[in-house]
Amino acid sequence: MSHGLKHTELVGSLDCGTTSVRFILFNKYADIVAQHQLEFPQYYPHPGQVWHEHDVEEIQQHADICIAEALNSLEASGFSKQSVKVIGITNQRETTVAWSRSTGKPLCKAIVWADSRTKNTVAHYEQKLGETGIQVSPGIWKKEKEGVEALREITGLPLSTYFSAIKLRWMIDNYPNVFKAHNADDLCFGTIESWIVYNLLGGPKTNIHISEVSNASRTLLLNTATLKWEQSLVDFFGFRPSILPKLVSTSEVYGNIAYGPLTGVPIGGLVGDQQGALIGNKCLTRGEAKCTYGTGAFLLFCTGHDIVKSNHGLLSTIAYQPGPGAKPVYALEGSIAVAGSAVKWLRDQMKIISSAAEINSLAAQEPDTGGVYFVTAFSGLLAPYWDPGAAGLLIGISQYTNPSHIARAALEANAFQTRAIIESMKLDSGSDLKALKVDGGMTNGDVAMKILADIGGFRVIRPEMRESTALGSAICAGAAIKLFGWDLTKPESLSEVNTKGNVEFTAHRIEEERQKKWEKWQLAVKRSRNWEEGDVSKA
Ligand SMILES: Nc1ncnc2c1ncn2[C@@H]1O[C@H](COP(=O)(O)OP(=O)(O)O)[C@@H](O)[C@H]1O
Numbered sequence: 001m002s003h004g005l006k007h008t009e010l011v012g013s014l015d016c017g018t019t020s021v022r023f024i025l026f027n028k029y030a031d032i033v034a035q036h037q038l039e040f041p042q043y044y045p046h047p048g049q050v051w052h053e054h055d056v057e058e059i060q061q062h063a064d065i066c067i068a069e070a071l072n073s074l075e076a077s078g079f080s081k082q083s084v085k086v087i088g089i090t091n092q093r094e095t096t097v098a099w100s101r102s103t104g105k106p107l108c109k110a111i112v113w114a115d116s117r118t119k120n121t122v123a124h125y126e127q128k129l130g131e132t133g134i135q136v137s138p139g140i141w142k143k144e145k146e147g148v149e150a151l152r153e154i155t156g157l158p159l160s161t162y163f164s165a166i167k168l169r170w171m172i173d174n175y176p177n178v179f180k181a182h183n184a185d186d187l188c189f190g191t192i193e194s195w196i197v198y199n200l201l202g203g204p205k206t207n208i209h210i211s212e213v214s215n216a217s218r219t220l221l222l223n224t225a226t227l228k229w230e231q232s233l234v235d236f237f238g239f240r241p242s243i244l245p246k247l248v249s250t251s252e253v254y255g256n257i258a259y260g261p262l263t264g265v266p267i268g269g270l271v272g273d274q275q276g277a278l279i280g281n282k283c284l285t286r287g288e289a290k291c292t293y294g295t296g297a298f299l300l301f302c303t304g305h306d307i308v309k310s311n312h313g314l315l316s317t318i319a320y321q322p323g324p325g326a327k328p329v330y331a332l333e334g335s336i337a338v339a340g341s342a343v344k345w346l347r348d349q350m351k352i353i354s355s356a357a358e359i360n361s362l363a364a365q366e367p368d369t370g371g372v373y374f375v376t377a378f379s380g381l382l383a384p385y386w387d388p389g390a391a392g393l394l395i396g397i398s399q400y401t402n403p404s405h406i407a408r409a410a411l412e413a414n415a416f417q418t419r420a421i422i423e424s425m426k427l428d429s430g431s432d433l434k435a436l437k438v439d440g441g442m443t444n445g446d447v448a449m450k451i452l453a454d455i456g457g458f459r460v461i462r463p464e465m466r467e468s469t470a471l472g473s474a475i476c477a478g479a480a481i482k483l484f485g486w487d488l489t490k491p492e493s494l495s496e497v498n499t500k501g502n503v504e505f506t507a508h509r510i511e512e513e514r515q516k517k518w519e520k521w522q523l524a525v526k527r528s529r530n531w532e533e534g535d536v537s538k539a
Pocket residue numbers: 017018019020293294295296339340341342343344356357358359360440441442443444445448
């Protein structure tokens with residue numbers, strides 16, 4: 001490798017995604033020096049329903065193995081462990097963990113972000129917003145439409161099955177041991193970064209119960225302007241304040257690792273994975289955007305220090321806070337629940353491909369979808385539709401339809417949903433997006449990327465080094481100890497980071513044809529909506 005790596009300092013990143021954990025060691029140029037990745041089990045305990053769980057002890061064990069194995073390969077290639085100066089953690093967001101303060105053990109399996117079992121809980125709180133509302137200041141209550149607005153105003157989010165407070169409420173209401181721990185002030189609530197950092201820093205011995213603000217901004221409990229837990233919302237959802245972790249910034253030293261091969265190394269960065277990818281793509285100033293295609297797809301558009309409120313179905317979220325007390329940077333986000341998971345479904349359930357990568361060669365066997373549209377609403381639709389009642393829909397099937405058409409339609413679904421988000425972003429931010437930086441497992445396929453550019457009608461820029469999520473948290477961690485001169489408030493300090501080439505994909509289809517397909521997609525989405533509440537008399 002270049003740049004005299006053997007003598008250099010390194011920064012680690014523990015990336016705990018929805019389907020796998022990886023530990024990656026980077027040098028100052030973002031070259032990957034060593035890494036290890038492991039998939040972990042997914043639990044779907046109720047066939048036919050959209051329950052999706054993780055065993056968080058299993059995630060922690062996989063994380064420990066990834067760290068140990070990456071360090072073994074590091075040493076095997078002639079580096080000392082002491083090269084690792086600091087590590088960052090990045091994670092699937094919203095996934096909700098409940099553990100016991102006294103034992104440090106999880107009280108139940110974590111409810112994963114994409115799980116939509118909580119539809120009735122959402123309906124209950126929608127009704128409560130209509131009836132009692134939320135108290136926005138002493139004696140001032142906002143109800144009904146105003147209540148929904150106030151919730152958005154405070155948190156940047158709508159009431160949805162997606163966010164953590166709803167999932168936690170469901171746990172308290174449905175698991176007697178969680179209910180008991182809540183009442184006894186023994187319940188620790190956290191998202192995945194809270195859980196991992198709690199363990200790495202010593203578990204119940206040290207009891208460091210913290211949550212980072214980009215993750216906390218996905219709970220429905222954080223005031224994104226003040227960066228504090230919002231008491232009115234803690235009350236609204238009926239939580240005891242003792243459950244809440246202490247809030248911390250995205251880049252600071254939270255403590256030193258308490259066990260294993262990295263004992264004594266500081267943890268200096270915690271960041272939600274999508275915000276991590278924004279940082280890893282160096283989209284640090286207003287107007288820059290990226291989309292990460294993993295299990296789901298998440299397009300984040302940096303809005304600088306301004307919270308831009310969306311009127312078109314997007315989320316206003318915290319991108320990162322560069323240090324304790326520092327001014328946060330915000331983003332508008334469009335979240336798509338199903339992206340790579342549709343590929344996984346074609347592989348594991350439909351068995352029309354034997355590996356995820358194969359979707360590309362299968363889709364390339366046909367020039368088009370033969371009129372098939374695939375609305376991948378496996379657990380309802382997130383942005384910009386926010387319809388938990390939408391159902392997955394394959395439409396336009398005929399005698400002529402073959403597996404290639406379906407594979408292609410799955411890739412097109414990704415592109416159409418991305419376009420829907422870009423259209424909303426245009427309306428909310430006033431700026432058009434002519435080019436999109438992409439990363440994540442799904443972007444490994446060239447055919448998927450060509451379809452994205454062609455259907456979306458924008459340039460797609462794919463970096464050679466696509467571990468942007470991990471790199472983002474490494475940058476946060478490095479910046480916390482001023483390693484390599486990195487500074488999140490000075491984008492120019494990252495000029496030497498990840499400068500390897502990009503591959504670009506451009507649109508070929510004529511605009512009129514693209515528009516026609518777009519209109520047909522919108523029609524397909526319309527047909528998939530409100531299926532759960534469907535009533536034959538209104539069909
Ligand atoms: N070559 C490929 N083409 C299309 N999809 C792919 C390819 N490789 C992986 N995927 C999909 O990408 C997803 C994994 O991406 P990753 O970024 O690791 O996700 P996560 O962080 O959500 O676990 C899987 O759902 C898989 O189906």
